Amino acid sequence: MKLIEPILAQAAALTQLRRDIHAHPELCFKEERTADLVAAKLTEWGIPVHRGMGTTGVVGIVHGRDGGQSGRAIGMRADMDALPMTEFNTFAHASTHPGKMHACGHDGHTAMLLAAAQHLARHHDYDGTVYLIFQPAEEGGGGAREMIRDGLFERFAMEAVFGMHNWPGMPVGTLAVSTGPVMASSNEFKITITGKGGHAALPHLGIDPVPIACQMVQAFQTIISRNRKPIDAGVISVTMIHAGEATNVIPDACELQGTVRTFTFETLDLIEARMRETAEGIAAAMGARCSFEFQRNYPPTINTAYEADFCRQVMADIVGEANALAQEPTMGAEDFAYMLQAKPGAYCFIGNGEGSHRERYEGGGHDAGPCTLHNPHYDFNDELIPLGATYWVNLAHAWLAHQPPARQAAGRQ
Numbered sequence: 001m002k003l004i005e006p007i008l009a010q011a012a013a014l015t016q017l018r019r020d021i022h023a024h025p026e027l028c029f030k031e032e033r034t035a036d037l038v039a040a041k042l043t044e045w046g047i048p049v050h051r052g053m054g055t056t057g058v059v060g061i062v063h064g065r066d067g068g069q070s071g072r073a074i075g076m077r078a079d080m081d082a083l084p085m086t087e088f089n090t091f092a093h094a095s096t097h098p099g100k101m102h103a104c105g106h107d108g109h110t111a112m113l114l115a116a117a118q119h120l121a122r123h124h125d126y127d128g129t130v131y132l133i134f135q136p137a138e139e140g141g142g143g144a145r146e147m148i149r150d151g152l153f154e155r156f157a158m159e160a161v162f163g164m165h166n167w168p169g170m171p172v173g174t175l176a177v178s179t180g181p182v183m184a185s186s187n188e189f190k191i192t193i194t195g196k197g198g199h200a201a202l203p204h205l206g207i208d209p210v211p212i213a214c215q216m217v218q219a220f221q222t223i224i225s226r227n228r229k230p231i232d233a234g235v236i237s238v239t240m241i242h243a244g245e246a247t248n249v250i251p252d253a254c255e256l257q258g259t260v261r262t263f264t265f266e267t268l269d270l271i272e273a274r275m276r277e278t279a280e281g282i283a284a285a286m287g288a289r290c291s292f293e294f295q296r297n298y299p300p301t302i303n304t305a306y307e308a309d310f311c312r313q314v315m316a317d318i319v320g321e322a323n324a325l326a327q328e329p330t331m332g333a334e335d336f337a338y339m340l341q342a343k344p345g346a347y348c349f350i351g352n353g354e355g356s357h358r359e360r361y362e363g364g365g366h367d368a369g370p371c372t373l374h375n376p377h378y379d380f381n382d383e384l385i386p387l388g389a390t391y392w393v394n395l396a397h398a399w400l401a402h403q404p405p406a407r408q409a410a411g412r413q
Contacts, residue, residue, distance in 0.1 A: 019092075022094075026097075028138075045117065057150075061131060091363070160404070164391070172383055227274050
């Protein structure tokens with residue numbers, strides 16, 4: 001593994017910074033302390049800072065030896081926000097804010113990009129500009145979308161933009177990227193079935209919404225198995241069913257809620273239309289009424305082919321061909337998708353391991369529970385900081401040293 005020595009030398013300090021962020025988690029659009037810390041570090045290293053995009057976003061501007069006169073530029077993004085959940089860990093850097101936790105590793109993402117920023121600011125052995133994008137509100141707030149709405153790509157003209165996420169279960173020392181869709185769209189639905197309540201002993205006098213709901217749940221799965229092309233991935237999950245207050249009362253209404261995940265808009269359009277038709281048809285056939293609400297949240301995260309292949313070459317130079325893996329698409333969602341709708345780029349994974357790093361924390365016994373994303377036992381592996389930072393620095397150097405095709409230079413059309 002070819003790590004950058006000056007970054008390795010700063011690993012202990014960046015580890016402490018990461019753990020400080022972990023101990024002070026902040027939710028979407030409320031990342032004031034984290035943004036202050038990021039801005040202070042960038043300023044300390046002589047990096048000009050722009051603040052306020054997406055409410056609490058921070059953008060650092062690092063010019064190479066040409067002062068940015070070449071006009072070449074690359075964007076690199078890290079998310080900063082935490083999750084509204086209680087941490088179960090008891091190590092020294094566990095959350096000090098009840099009900100808030102860095103359970104997705106955004107503390108580590110921030111630390112890796114800061115480590116790269118420090119190196120780029122101290123070693124101007126490149127031409128062009130690197131834009132360091134510290135984004136708020138990935139966890140449901142659409143912070144990427146909000147930064148774009150606030151003029152991110154107009155104010156900071158970059159040829160391409162790149163992101164990275166730690167991935168539990170992937171071995172430490174591995175990186176992964178693929179072309180095309182790598183994360184799914186995230187969508188929510190809510191269906192309210194209105195029947196006719198009554199006594200449970202006299203069901204013939206009412207219209208029971210519960211069996212109607214059950215029919216809908218079953219029928220939705222036939223959309224996946226019979227309406228959708230078998231090679232086009234899609235998931236419909238009914239995750240909430242609410243009805244009734246007493247065992248001897250047929251409820252007047254029943255509510256279904258859940259999520260839909262797809263890798264393409266074509267599949268999403270199909271699923272939304274068929275769900276609506278199915279719900280309304282079943283309700284009508286049973287003499288009930290239903291309201292159907294469908295909310296589209298994050299779009300699919302789609303890596304452009306040229307940029308993904310470019311990233312793979314950078315990865316292989318650092319960790320070797322065998323450890324530059326193909327990225328397995330996941331039905332999880334990511335708001336970096338908005339940036340990839342506006343610019344060419346790629347979103348990659350960096351292996352976080354299985355969680356054994358927690359064994360080394362003072363006091364022992366900190367490796368209980370799964371170290372998976374959004375789990376109360378999760379913790380980012382600090383061994384990733386030098387590798388992630390090396391990847392960022394090498395990617396910036398390689399991108400700015402080569403001439404991308406005209407499509408990339410002009411921006412995504």
